[in-house]
Amino acid sequence: MTPSLALLGSLAPPAGGAPDGRSGLRLLRSAGVRFAVVYALLLALSAAALALFLWWATAGLLDRQTEAAIQADAQSLSERFVAGSLPGLVLTIEDRLTQDVEDDSVYLLVDPAGRRIAGNLTHWPQAVTQSTAWYELPIERAGVRSLALVQKYELPGGFRLLIGRDVHLRAQLRLLLTDALLWALLVVVVMASIGALVVRSLFRRTLANVSATAAAIAAGDFSQRVRLSGRGDEFDQLAETINDMLDRLGRLMEGVREVSNAIAHDLRTPITRARARLEDAAVHAESVVELRAAIERATADLDGIVAVFQALLRIAEIEAGSRRSAFVRFDLAPLLANVAELYGAVAEERGIALSVDVPQHLPFYGDRELVQQAVANLVDNAVKFSRAGDAVRVAGSVVPAGVEIAVTDQGPGIPTADRLRATERFFRGEVARNTPGSGLGLALVQAVAHLHGGSLRLIDAAPGLAAVIALPAHDEPASGG
Numbered sequence: 001m002t003p004s005l006a007l008l009g010s011l012a013p014p015a016g017g018a019p020d021g022r023s024g025l026r027l028l029r030s031a032g033v034r035f036a037v038v039y040a041l042l043l044a045l046s047a048a049a050l051a052l053f054l055w056w057a058t059a060g061l062l063d064r065q066t067e068a069a070i071q072a073d074a075q076s077l078s079e080r081f082v083a084g085s086l087p088g089l090v091l092t093i094e095d096r097l098t099q100d101v102e103d104d105s106v107y108l109l110v111d112p113a114g115r116r117i118a119g120n121l122t123h124w125p126q127a128v129t130q131s132t133a134w135y136e137l138p139i140e141r142a143g144v145r146s147l148a149l150v151q152k153y154e155l156p157g158g159f160r161l162l163i164g165r166d167v168h169l170r171a172q173l174r175l176l177l178t179d180a181l182l183w184a185l186l187v188v189v190v191m192a193s194i195g196a197l198v199v200r201s202l203f204r205r206t207l208a209n210v211s212a213t214a215a216a217i218a219a220g221d222f223s224q225r226v227r228l229s230g231r232g233d234e235f236d237q238l239a240e241t242i243n244d245m246l247d248r249l250g251r252l253m254e255g256v257r258e259v260s261n262a263i264a265h266d267l268r269t270p271i272t273r274a275r276a277r278l279e280d281a282a283v284h285a286e287s288v289v290e291l292r293a294a295i296e297r298a299t300a301d302l303d304g305i306v307a308v309f310q311a312l313l314r315i316a317e318i319e320a321g322s323r324r325s326a327f328v329r330f331d332l333a334p335l336l337a338n339v340a341e342l343y344g345a346v347a348e349e350r351g352i353a354l355s356v357d358v359p360q361h362l363p364f365y366g367d368r369e370l371v372q373q374a375v376a377n378l379v380d381n382a383v384k385f386s387r388a389g390d391a392v393r394v395a396g397s398v399v400p401a402g403v404e405i406a407v408t409d410q411g412p413g414i415p416t417a418d419r420l421r422a423t424e425r426f427f428r429g430e431v432a433r434n435t436p437g438s439g440l441g442l443a444l445v446q447a448v449a450h451l452h453g454g455s456l457r458l459i460d461a462a463p464g465l466a467a468v469i470a471l472p473a474h475d476e477p478a479s480g481g
Contacts (some may be wrong), residue, residue, distance in 0.1 A: 036196035047188035051181040090118040104166035112158030274298035332362035351388030358396040374448040377441040378407040378467045385411035402473040410464040
């Protein structure tokens with residue numbers, strides 16, 4: 001079976017039953033089949049274009065050279081007829097026939113009545129009637145039949161001149177070349193069919209790897225990854241991209257599990273405490289005052305739970321990017337001063353020196369409310385973990401990449417081992433376990449920084465901690481008109 005028939009056989013319905021129309025439709029919709037067909041068509045079209053070029057450059061070139069030689073000969077004979085009249089033209093024709101080494105010249109000069117005057121043809125061909133047309137027709141010279149390319153020329157006085165060249169050998173060469181090109185096209189079609197099968201097989205094998213991995217992931221096995229061929233081609237790049245995506249999905253799933261566990265752990269205690277207080281008040285409260293006090297304490301515990309959920313929802317909203325619509329041009333300098341003034345009374349009450357170091361103007365384009373909340377979280381943490389006599393400094397500055405906001409304290413800081421996890425949701429280091437909070441403050445600050453295309457850096461201030469929000473400069477989008 002030839003490769004072409006093999007390709008057709010692969011598209012045919014299975015033997016032993018009626019053709020499955022739906023199976024054939026699925027096959028035609030297959031991306032592998034489409035790529036294979038496109039490959040085969042491109043290869044066949046390229047081969048056809050090459051064959052046409054070779055034809056034009058060989059057989060076509062020979063024809064053009066023959067036509068040019070006939071036209072040049074006609075021009076010379078016409079000039080000879082004008083210069084030397086009829087006898088001169090006859091002498092020239094006989095001279096050229098005598099000197100024709102290749103024996104391929106064809107001449108015939110006839111009078112107005114059609115009688116032969118000179119040349120190597122016995123009579124005027126009946127098919128030659130027009131002066132501007134080329135004729136390829138059989139001729140007979142010296143008793144030998146051949147093939148000639150001729151053209152008719154009208155001379156003054158009603159005389160007619162036929163000039164041509166014997167193209168019998170060139171016609172054989174053209175036929176040979178045509179056969180060779182047709183066989184070459186046939187070979188190309190066969191090779192294109194084989195190549196299409198190979199391309200389809202490679203395509204299916206590569207996609208089968210991706211499909212098997214996706215099916216395993218869909219079934220819950222997140223350990224599966226797309227295999228790399230090691231060639232570094234586009235399929236390997238696709239596999240690496242998919243594997244990176246799966247790694248990120250795995251980390252996100254792990255993060256969801258950790259967050260779920262953290263929520264269950266952090267909310268179980270206040271919920272249990274609120275329930276215990278209400279149950280204790282229901283059993284032991286002896287007055288309305290005691291019952292109201294128990295309800296207020298339970299309400300405070302529940303308010304803490306609501307605050308945790310609100311913080312989680314806020315972080316999710318920020319990470320989704322839905323707050324970008326609230327970006328406006330504003331000045332960070334008064335915003336930093338207002339946050340410092342808000343926490344000034346608390347810091348003063350605890351004996352902490354809170355200072356502000358910002359330029360007169362600090363223009364920025366972003367979400368004013370979120371930036372203010374992020375700075376407030378950093379200042380709140382700095383004041384919360386500082387001791388009497390410590391200093392907290394809020395600074396803002398313009399840098400080549402944009403602006404930076406730094407909140408520096410002299411508290412216990414964050415150990416190096418915990419610094420990489422400090423921005424994880426619900427993470428609380430050993431130093432922070434005995435202080436109020438939910439472990440979401442730095443996570444929200446980092447989410448705000450990422451929303452603006454920036455970052456949060458936690459630097460050891462020795463002693464204390466320097467929390468730096470780096471925010472790149474953004475151009476305000478032009479308003480449509």
